Amino acid sequence: VQLVESGGGLVHFGESLRLSCAASGFIFSNYDMSWVRQAPGKGLEWVCTIGKAGTNTYYADSVKGRFTISRDNAKNTLYLQMSSLKSEDTALYYCAVSPPFSAQPLEKGQGTQVTVSS
Numbered sequence: 001v002q003l004v005e006s007g008g009g010l011v012h013f014g015e016s017l018r019l020s021c022a023a024s025g026f027i028f029s030n031y032d033m034s035w036v037r038q039a040p041g042k043g044l045e046w047v048c049t050i051g052k053a054g055t056n057t058y059y060a061d062s063v064k065g066r067f068t069i070s071r072d073n074a075k076n077t078l079y080l081q082m083s084s085l086k087s088e089d090t091a092l093y094y095c096a097v098s099p100p101f102s103a104q105p106l107e108k109g110q111g112t113q114v115t116v117s118s
Contacts, residue, residue: 001025001107003095008112015085019112021078021095029053029073034098035080036105037091037114045091048080049100058100062088085116 007019019035034049048069049058057069068081078095093112096105 001097003097003107003109005093005095005109005112008093008114010115010117011085013086013116013118015116016081016083017085017114019080019082019093019095019114021080021109023076023078023095026097028071028076031097032099033069033071033078034096034100034102034105035067035069035078035093036096036098036103036108037089037093038111039088039091044094044103044105046098046101046103047093049098050078082114085114087116087118089114090116 002024004022011017035047036044037047038044050069050071054071066084070079093114094108096108098105
């Protein structure tokens with residue numbers, strides 16, 4: 001299993017960012033996929049999940065209405081569109097093979113850093 005995140009960076013409060021995750025080594029379309037994050041000094045936090053076919057999505061209350069998870073099973077790629085970013089969104093974001101609401105993924109990538117400055 002290989003999960004490679006990209007798209008992180010430094011943005012200002014209220015700006016947007018799109019993360020991508022390239023998946024390989026497993027049948028991507030057979031698994032729910034999630035984004036989890038880890039803020040400095042804190043544990044892993046579940047952010048959102050998308051079902052295998054991309055029709056069902058689930059979001060943490062802290063990001064609902066601001067973040068959108070999507071996937072392209074033909075390209076084995078997971079996405080996270082983040083808008084109206086806040087300083088509390090600053091974290092290392094991981095793409096993960098994980099069911100909804102779980103902060104203990106079966107597999108995760110190396111992460112991509114998102115930093116939001118005020």
